[in-house]
Amino acid sequence: MTAPYQHLGWIVSPYTQKTLAYFKYKNIPHIDRTPNVFELMRSTPKRVGKAIMPTVQTPEGQWLQDSTDIIDELETRFPEPSIIPTGAKQNIAAHLLELHGDEWLVLASLHYRWSRPKSADFIVNEFGRLALPFLPRFIGRIMGRKIRSQMTSYLPRFGIVGDTQKGLENFTENLLNQLETHFSQYPYFLGARPCVGDFAMFGQLYAHLYRDPGSTPLFDGKPNLVNWINRMLDPDAHAEKGDFLPDDQVPDTLTPILKAIFDEQFEFTATAINSVQSYVKQNPDAKRVSRITGEADFKIGGIQGKRSMFTFTQWKGQRVWDALHKLTGQEAVDAKAWLKTLGGDALIDMKIEHRLKRENYKEVLDK
Ligand SMILES: N[C@@H](CCC(=O)N[C@@H](CS)C(=O)NCC(=O)O)C(=O)O
Incomplete structure (x- = not known):
């Protein structure tokens, strides 16, 4: 019998709860383990490059990290019922x-x-x-x-x-x-x-x-x-x-939630993505972009603040961009018309010429 998947993380960690809920929903045989501080600080960085949770070890011994990469990989192995809608x-x-x-x-x-x-x-x-x-x-x-x-x-x-x-x-x-x-x-x-x-x-x-x-x-x-x-x-x-x-x-009933995402989060997401795009334009030989590309204004709950822009935001934001920009013909026209009703112009107009991918648990330029 093959060893089941090992899922490592703490109950207090949101990304751990995300992947654990996924394992349970998909009924994937797994052992859920709570790493102690020694495993977390000494072994985890050797496995995935830093002390972080959740991590998953596959039955073949491969380590997966980032809750999104974990779920993406498991979706290919356990496709049904898919959690990615096709519409x-x-x-x-x-x-x-x-x-x-x-x-x-x-x-x-x-x-x-x-x-x-x-x-x-x-x-x-x-x-x-x-x-x-x-x-x-x-x-x-x-x-x-x-x-x-x-x-x-x-x-x-x-x-x-x-x-x-x-x-x-x-x-x-x-x-x-x-x-x-x-x-x-x-x-x-x-x-x-x-x-x-x-x-x-x-x-x-x-x-x-x-x-x-x-x-x-x-x-x-x-x-x-x-x-x-x-x-x-x-x-x-x-x-x-x-x-x-x-x-x-x-x-x-999702309309107010999606409108609020476009009104506040997506504006910041677009700024963070633009900062990665400008950096690569100015440094065409760069292979990596630093983890933080600068500071920007943002708004949450109607209040203005300043925060760091993370390169990671582009990697995650690209997934939304891909969901729109892979569409063609009437489907693309309909999706854009719907996004306009939600205030989604920033997504419709967004240009991503320099994409990021994950390699060895880090975001790198997809050249
Ligand atoms: N993007 C990562 C985020 C994981 C994350 O931030 N995990 C937190 C616990 S919830 C952590 O381990 N933080 C330690 C650190 O970043 O130093 C994912 O989706 O897996």
């Missing part, structure tokens, strides 16, 4: 939601975790318990505090400082209300089957916002959103494997 609009919507969960909702996750003393205290304990399971709690807490200072040192580069914190709360409250309305009518984002966007959004919503005690009350009075979380957590208990909505329908 043009549904496919774009699924990838916009993926981008939103992975690259934008993470700001809210970080903000609430570290600004709510009840959550921060809970997480210091969790970090200690997960990193050093064999040592007494008080030693675990020392380690937990060390990880907390590393994590909170990242907040300014994501623009999570000063007034934007109020913006993040406006954004989160609106989003959760919109999700409650949506899930009161549909089991998943695009009907009776989860798409790649369900997994990305679930990771953030569950691992941080719902599970951390300081932000759990955000879910009060939102039974339908909580039911969706429970479906994502335990797909076996909700066994029927349904389909995406017919005729490439994207529910109207």
Whole structure:
């Protein structure tokens, strides 16, 4: 018998919850392991280049990293039921939601975790318990505090400082209300089957916002959103494997969410992608682009801030761009007309001449 997949990560990590939910939904035989601090700091960098989670080892011994690469690879190995819709609009919507969960909702996750003393205290304990399971709690807490200072040192580069914190709360409250309305009518984002966007959004919503005690009350009075979380957590208990909505329908209840993505996140995404494009134009011999390409203005929940632009944003944003720009003929015309109703001009007009790909767990220019 072949060894099952090994899935490594911590329950408190949103990207780990994303891939774990995927393994469960697809019924892929796997062992879910919690790496301790030694495995994380010493072995993981040898396997995938840095201390990060989640990581997955395939039965052949290959290591996969980045939740998106993990899911993409497993989709080729376990294609049914696919979490990537084939309808043009549904496919774009699924990838916009993926981008939103992975690259934008993470700001809210970080903000609430570290600004709510009840959550921060809970997480210091969790970090200690997960990193050093064999040592007494008080030693675990020392380690937990060390990880907390590393994590909170990242907040300014994501623009999570000063007034934007109020913006993040406006954004989160609106989003959760919109999700409650949506899930009161549909089991998943695009009907009776989860798409790649369900997994990305679930990771953030569950691992941080719902599970951390300081932000759990955000879910009060939102039974339908909580039911969706429970479906994502335990797909076996909700066994029927349904389909995406017919005729490439994207529910109207997603319209406010998609409009907000274009109004705020996508504007920043386009700026970050342009900065990579200009860098390559000015440095035509470059093989790599640095991980951070500079600072830019951004807006969240109506509040303006400044944050770093990550090259990674292009790699993830390319997936949405591909979903649109692979279309031809009437399908492309219809998709663009639909995107215009959502304020998606930045996506329609975006030019990506210099693409990025992932090689050895890093983003490099696709030359
Ligand atoms: N883009 C990566 C992000 C993974 C990630 O940021 N993981 C966090 C935990 S949720 C981590 O390990 N951070 C450690 C670090 O970046 O130093 C993915 O989708 O897998």
